[in-house]
Amino acid sequence: NGGSCGGAVSWTTAPHSYPSTDFGYNPSEPTVNSPAQFIDGTVFDLVSINRSWLWNFGSGIPGTAIGQGPHQNTYLSTGIYNATLTAGDDAGSCSISKPINVQKILPKWIEVQPR
Numbered sequence: 001n002g003g004s005c006g007g008a009v010s011w012t013t014a015p016h017s018y019p020s021t022d023f024g025y026n027p028s029e030p031t032v033n034s035p036a037q038f039i040d041g042t043v044f045d046l047v048s049i050n051r052s053w054l055w056n057f058g059s060g061i062p063g064t065a066i067g068q069g070p071h072q073n074t075y076l077s078t079g080i081y082n083a084t085l086t087a088g089d090d091a092g093s094c095s096i097s098k099p100i101n102v103q104k105i106l107p108k109w110i111e112v113q114p115r
Contacts, residue, residue: 005094014091016045021087021094031105035072038065038083048089056084058100075102 005018022041030036044051055065057073058081065071075081079102086095 005092016047016091018091019044019048019087019089019094021085021096023085023096023098025083025100029101029103030075031103032075032078034105035074036100037070037072039070040068040085040087042085042087044087044089045091048091050090052088054086058082058084075100078102078104
């Protein structure tokens with residue numbers, strides 16, 4: 001799933017489970033120069049504190065964001081970009097990355113009646 005977790009470099013037991021980091025985005029295949037919306041789907045332990053979110057969209061404008069969101073990012077060229085969300089709390093942090101396939105804008109078709 002492209003995810004990883006890590007806490008402090010020690011052998012102590014975390015105070016609770018690490019965040020289960022996930023996110024979604026719309027549209028499923030964004031197009032160049034059109035904003036894609038990224039939505040957090042992270043599940044935190046009920047007793048966690050100091051929750052944080054760090055987004056890296058792989059490219060585009062703004063390219064990165066801080067906070068739960070939702071956030072928008074606009075890609076400026078076609079390609080596959082690796083978007084990453086790192087969510088953390090007092091137990092540690094976890095990351096997940098997903099490929100974002102940015103497409104060309106399809107031309108708008110207009111139906112014309114025959115003469």
